[in-house]
Amino acid sequence: MNGEGNSGPVFADPITADILLSVNGDERPITVDTRETLLDTLREHLDLIGAKKGCDHGQCGACTVLVDGRRVKSCLTLTVTVDDREITTVEGLAADGSLHPMQAAFVERDAFQCGYCTPGQLCSAVAMVREVADGWPSAVTADVSGPAVLDDDEIRERMSGNLCRCGAYVNIVAAIKQVGS
Amino acid sequence: MRPFAYERATDVRSAVAACAAGTADGAGAVYLGGGTNLVDLMRLGVVSPGVLVDVTRLPFDGIEETAGGGLLIGAGVRNSDLAAHPLVRRRYPMLAQAVVAGASGQIRNMATVGGNLLQRTRCSYFQDVSKPCNKRVPGSGCPARRGDHRNLAVIGQSEACVATHPSDMAVPLAALGAVVHIEGLGGPRQVPMPGFHRLPGDAPERDTVLEPGDLVTAVEVPPLPFAARSRYRKVRDRASFAFAVVSVAAALDLEDGMVRDCRIALGGVAHIPWRAERAESALRGSPATEAAFAQAAAEELAMATPLPHNAFKVPLARNVVVRTLLDLVEAP
Numbered sequence: 001m002n003g004e005g006n007s008g009p010v011f012a013d014p015i016t017a018d019i020l021l022s023v024n025g026d027e028r029p030i031t032v033d034t035r036e037t038l039l040d041t042l043r044e045h046l047d048l049i050g051a052k053k054g055c056d057h058g059q060c061g062a063c064t065v066l067v068d069g070r071r072v073k074s075c076l077t078l079t080v081t082v083d084d085r086e087i088t089t090v091e092g093l094a095a096d097g098s099l100h101p102m103q104a105a106f107v108e109r110d111a112f113q114c115g116y117c118t119p120g121q122l123c124s125a126v127a128m129v130r131e132v133a134d135g136w137p138s139a140v141t142a143d144v145s146g147p148a149v150l151d152d153d154e155i156r157e158r159m160s161g162n163l164c165r166c167g168a169y170v171n172i173v174a175a176i177k178q179v180g181s
Numbered sequence: 182m183r184p185f186a187y188e189r190a191t192d193v194r195s196a197v198a199a200c201a202a203g204t205a206d207g208a209g210a211v212y213l214g215g216g217t218n219l220v221d222l223m224r225l226g227v228v229s230p231g232v233l234v235d236v237t238r239l240p241f242d243g244i245e246e247t248a249g250g251g252l253l254i255g256a257g258v259r260n261s262d263l264a265a266h267p268l269v270r271r272r273y274p275m276l277a278q279a280v281v282a283g284a285s286g287q288i289r290n291m292a293t294v295g296g297n298l299l300q301r302t303r304c305s306y307f308q309d310v311s312k313p314c315n316k317r318v319p320g321s322g323c324p325a326r327r328g329d330h331r332n333l334a335v336i337g338q339s340e341a342c343v344a345t346h347p348s349d350m351a352v353p354l355a356a357l358g359a360v361v362h363i364e365g366l367g368g369p370r371q372v373p374m375p376g377f378h379r380l381p382g383d384a385p386e387r388d389t390v391l392e393p394g395d396l397v398t399a400v401e402v403p404p405l406p407f408a409a410r411s412r413y414r415k416v417r418d419r420a421s422f423a424f425a426v427v428s429v430a431a432a433l434d435l436e437d438g439m440v441r442d443c444r445i446a447l448g449g450v451a452h453i454p455w456r457a458e459r460a461e462s463a464l465r466g467s468p469a470t471e472a473a474f475a476q477a478a479a480e481e482l483a484m485a486t487p488l489p490h491n492a493f494k495v496p497l498a499r500n501v502v503v504r505t506l507l508d509l510v511e512a513p
Binding site: 012013014015017033034035037056057058059061064070071072073076077078080081124127128131134135136137138139141144145156157158159160161162 | 182183184185186187213216217220221223224233235237261264265267270271274277278281282284285286287288290291415420421422
């Protein structure tokens with residue numbers, strides 16, 4: 001309760017929803033505040049701390065996860081909206097104890113320094129390579145009516161939603177090119 | 182963030198009823214599409230709806246051909262799918278180019294066509310709740326006119342607001358005369374672009390002509406065979422993932438070195454995607470030369486009333502129009 005002279009906002013009680021969330025192949029029953037983002041649910045309630053909180057405004061890409069195979073920003077995704085979707089986080093990329101080819105390429109090419117942006121870079125890169133294979137154009141594709149070739153310019157443009165404060169971009173491009181071509 | 186009720190719409194009528202009811206009882210119901218703008222604005226405290234009506238499960242996720250060679254694009258189509266569609270890329274290259282020029286891959290996977298149109302016309306003051314803003318709090322004032330307005334409007338702005346509509350997609354849609362299909366309390370209706378978005382005037386809080394409860398269900402792009410020769414060119418402060426400083430969508434219909442018909446729209450210069458009708462009129466029937474293009478662009482931009490820090494946009498817009506049209510002349 002706010003007293004006189006304290007004009008801070010008075011919030012009503014939280015509104016919650018009971019949902020089943022499918023993450024990395026596991027269905028998890030969970031009660032979420034409707035305001036909760038997928039990023040917060042993963043990190044705070046499901047102990048999946050691979051996806052990182054960078055800007056929390058959809059600009060840095062550290063929170064990138066896959067929803068039904070497509071890369072999205074989990075910081076702008078309300079958890080309550082994805083109860084019927086299949087979510088894949090960086091923890092779900094490796095299969096049977098062996099690294100995903102993109103993870104192996106990041107290690108081999110030294111594509112990170114501090115590693116904070118890396119889970120988002122990996123999820124983004126895995127989905128991006130698939131987008132190119134599906135023939136999606138980008139802003140640097142010379143002829144939008146035709147297919148794209150995954151050269152350095154295409155990789156840089158298509159990965160522009162993932163920032164790296166260490167500036168590991170040169171090796172990130174090399175790692176993605178190794179997997180995508 | 183204020184707590185809100187979440188409802189998932191399963192049919193159009195109940196969605197419209199839910200949103201209109203939520204609006205009428207003061208709870209401030211809004212539709213949720215991809216959420217890339219709305220959720221961010223909620224997080225910033227700029228908007229505080231009491232009810233979110235999720236419309237992403239409604240059957241508006243397809244792209245259909247219309248009689249005569251146009252396209253009917255469902256409002257729920259994701260931006261990525263719009264740009265990747267073979268008919269969009271072949272018939273309206275400037276539309277595919279504009280979509281992939283916007284935001285990032287992740288955002289385009291989330292954002293819907295309807296939501297792209299309905300993202301807020303905005304500036305940094307609109308997003309900062311510690312500052313006045315006539316769009317966010319009507320009558321509170323506009324700090325941008327004497328503050329940071331380098332990237333704000335140079336055409337059609339008002340004393341109340343100088344924000345720009347940030348959509349890339351909406352620029353070629355305005356050039357193409359796309360028609361917005363709307364379902365409202367009174368039934369369905371259609372609003373052609375331009376005409377869907379509003380200039381700020383003295384009511385900058387209203388970005389569009391939509392009424393409470395109105396739901397955008399589709400965008401119809403009319404047939405325009407010469408749009409196969411079209412292009413979107415965007416100038417921005419960094420190479421990717423940035424709003425336009427100025428952008429141009431243009432289509433040219435050439436015959437024997439003359440402009441038989443053309444379409445031109447500008448982004449980054451106004452509160453709405455700006456259809457350059459004066460330039461189009463000036464060009465029809467004129468030679469397809471650099472001089473004619475510069476003259477037409479100058480006629481359009483004669484109405485510009487820039488502020489001290491964004492006057493550079495006027496010659497920039499002229500040059501980008503000329504360069505884009507020349508590219509189309511030189512295109513194979």
